[in-house]
Amino acid sequence: MTQTTRREVMALISGALAGATLGGPAFAQGTPKRGGILRISAPANPSSLDPATGGAGSDHAFLFTMYDTLTEWDFETLKPKPGLAESWSFSDPTTLVLNIRSGVTFHDGTPLDAEAVKFNLERNKSDPKSNIKADLAAMESAAVTGPLQVTLKLSTPDAALPGILSDRAGMMVSPAAVKASAAGNVARTPVGAGAYTFVSWADGEKIVIKRNEKYWKPNRPYPDGIEFSIIPELTTGSRSVTAGQNDLMYQLPPRQKAIVERASNIKIFNGPTLYVFQIFLNWAKPPFDNIKVRQAFNFAIDRETFVKAALAGLAEPAYMNLPKAHWAYDKSVAGLYPHDPDKAKKLLTEAGFKDGLPIELVGYPDQDSVQRQEILIEQFRKAGMNVRFLNAPIAEASAAFFGAEKRGSGILAAWTGRPDPSLTYSLMFTKDAYYNGGRGAVPPELEAAIKESRASEDIELRRKAFATVQRLVMENAFVAPLAFQFELVAMNKKVQGYRPNLLGKPKYDDVWLES
């Protein structure tokens, strides 16, 4: 970087100051202590507090506090690590043995043992209301092979399972609670084995949870409880933190960062996440049925500028569906589409669009989305593409693009990422996947490579398989990734021990409150 704008200098200075005065994430101050209520501004009402029946990615911020998962992930790289299962192993490629931690109980006092794990996995796999059947598609049966041991029989090798069990599918619900409730509906009466127990949920208003006194992790959690205020208007949410009514807010919009930082009592944490802004393409119909047009489209995008202009520099330019920090990132793929408008024009000419190409994309009408669109329209214009956005509210736009209507040739939206990358790829780049908007054909070697990525649990072999998957997706230009959003979390100085994570869904494992 030869030129540094004033804004960047300011950002550097404020970053340095923050580092010096607050001692950023790496230098936690003081000794953690118990007590206090953590008040959080949450941007969305959960769709359900039952991990099996809920649907929204925003639910995890609540679910993780009340449900522990069979496996957990490393905050920085998302590599799976032991959770409720203290160890696991593939005795052969289609047999996964889980060893459950001893002495763990659910909030209702019932034991979390092999029977309970089997019950949950079977419920997730076959209950009609379960939304996560697909996650456990490879699981044929779960058998109790010891008081604390469950053995999963798989129909095909699935090395993604340990990662998958760190998400909804691995959240353990008390079987007693499910059996006791009408029609097994525990959406509003969650009973898990997590750090906090459920107290109350008033829709769109407040969720209250309190410390699980019998939690298995020593000394955790530190706060007596958490109160989530549900504030969908993000500007209002950040004001509630600057005004002192809440202690912490996650999903702070990048444009709010400068405003919030003006308040002297607030610190902001950020880090990359899997959440990627991208343009999904419909490659089953013109013009994107032509690979040259898709490649031209990718060459036309100036991702560095996009990050600076649209996301206040608080993002990582995206050249594939995984960010640099991820364990399966492949550097060589990242070089495929440097910003090159001339190359884009050349490819368009070869594809028969010498005099420019009109493209209709679907988008969302909110202020931030429209700003992103304006920046992109200009970049595409310079490469000979005349892009027009058809905007509609999120539910309508995504149903129109991914559903039966097939509106537009692409949609500027986002992908929230998955704990195991094989899900990300199979949900977007297989023939019948919902997020393959056109249900367009996919080269057989790509489908094979996605399968291959699940075949072995050896992380080096998986890394190689994902390199092939990523290369095939990007060489075919089935998607135009733009930028990985940073997780921005604003909190007052009382809050200590918060760590951002790569999944971008906040966990409050080590958080404590200074009085």
Next chain:
Amino acid sequence: MARRSPTRVIGGRLLQALPVILLATFMVFALLKLVPGDIAVTLAGDNATDARITEIRKIYGLDRPFLVQYGAWLANVVQGDLSQSLLTGEKVATSISRAFPNTLLIVAIALVLALVTGIPMGVIAAIKPDGWVDKTVSMIASLGVAIPGFWLAMILVAEISLKLNWLPATGAKSFSVSPIEAIRHALLPGIAIAAYGMAEVARQLRGSLLEVLSSQYVRTLHAKGLSMTRILWQHGLKNVSVNLFTIISILVNRMLAATVVIEAVFAIPGLGSLIVRGAIQRDFPIVQGVVFTMVIVVILVNLIADLLCAAVDPRIEQ
């Protein structure tokens, strides 16, 4: 013509309300179904396949014909059940009974503020028309009408909450638990909505009071030697009170509508926030429930206003 008894009048009016409720809920239901986008997609979750979405439609009865779905909702309502949120399963009646007091408090505060400030402004302006007081009042009134409520709301938060720290910036408290805290939370949103009401009250009152004060009987009163104060309080205001009640009923309806935006700015979990959330997620039982409640409130407010008008002015046929 003999006057009908008030109970019969009220009964008749409530009967008339039935078709209005039916029409309003049907129209809103139809609109929600016409707008593209579908709660089944939300319900199916992030990993959904087409097959799963179809399956969800079946489970929740969203694949039934439009009229059947409306009929099912209506049948529940007739039995006193507003059904439940498709997404979270909370009873709609529970959501509404929690949200309604928050909205009611804001509207009540806004109305009181609008009247307490608007009436004196209107009266003073009418006594000396075209004087500097009148012109100032006109200017303030124009500003009040012109300034958008949400903008005023944000300015109020920035100055009064964030800078001076006098009043809370967001949220609501229950009036039954702590009345003072509840009013402190509702004051800023109340002011934001009241600005428009104040302007409207002042302008309308000035207009109708001017008309009364320039009428012949007031000239006679002057000739009899009555003081301006007595003319104003005993005759003038009594005669404009009919207009005032009408203005109030219109204002209450407008203010209810304004809460949709204001509640978002202040993160108040009221009826406005509820209907917005319901509409965005296509969670139609919520939207239907709120519309149903709002229609009843509007009809009641209008009825009360009409009864009050008839009480002060016997010439009005009920």
